[in-house]
Amino acid sequence: MEEIRRAAGAYYENLPDEEKRNARFSFNEMDKNKDGKINLDEYVAYLKKDNNTVLPSLFTELDKDGNGTLDFDEAIVLYYIMQSGRAIICQSCKTFLAGAYFTCSQCFFNDDDSVSTFDVCCDCYGGKKFRHNDGHIFCDNYTLLCRSRSATQAAPIQKRTKVLNILKKGLQVAGITSSDLEGISTDIGDGIGDGEGSSKSNCSIM
Incomplete structure (x- = not known):
């Protein structure tokens, strides 16, 4: 963490500065009793209002000093998790994936309209404590980033936009935001993200 x-x-x-103000606004919106800190009830209520999945265990992880509430600096971690797409849950033990984890590459690179992926923590993957399709290959999230770039660069010029659009659907699973794609897009040329299937990165889980 x-x-x-x-x-x-x-x-x-x-x-x-405008985004920093948005972060402060989100904190104030969560702080219903206006005492300058977020308690567990306020955390749960804030996430439930947008039908987000709520993990009370994450609140404990966010509470660095263990005082039972989140100050602004601690709440910024939650804001980052939600804005960056780092809100990844192990499909086996249902814990928050804060560090390295493994993702099914077939699900990740699926070129249909599905945005779902299959991600498991290192303990569940190493201990084979999960069930998934036979024969599927798993990569850790850092290796997946490197392979994503390689797949894009290896695609023929006329197909690179399609490849990148597929990647955009799943790259946030590896904690990669749209701004991180700029390094890839400079190697591909103009028109990136304008093709069918392009979408803005967002997060709807936590």
């Missing part, structure tokens, strides 16, 4: 905290801090420091 500490890696996520550092990423969230760096993410917030580099936000434009």
Whole structure:
């Protein structure tokens, strides 16, 4: 979780002023009793209002000092998780995936309209504590990033836009946001993201 905290801090420091105001607005909206901190009931109510899946165990992880509430710095980690697409849950043990995890590459690169993926924590993957389609190949999220770039660069020029659009549907599973795709798109040329299937990255789980 500490890696996520550092990423969230760096993410917030580099936000434009308007986005920082949005983060503060989200915190104030969550803080129903206006005491400057978020308790568990406020956390649950805030996430439930948009039909998000609620993990009370994540609240405990966010509460770094263990005082039972989230101050603004702790809540920024939740804001980052929701905005960046890092809200990934193990399909086996249903825990929040804060670090390295494994993703089914066939599900990830599926070129139909499905955006679902199959992700498991290292413990469940290493202990074979999950059930999935036989013969499917799993990659850790960092390897998946490298293979995603390789797949894009290996595609013929006329097919690269389609390949990138497929990747955009699943790249946030590896904690990659649309801004991270800019490094890939510079190698592909103009028109990236304009093709069919392009969508804005978002998060609807937590």
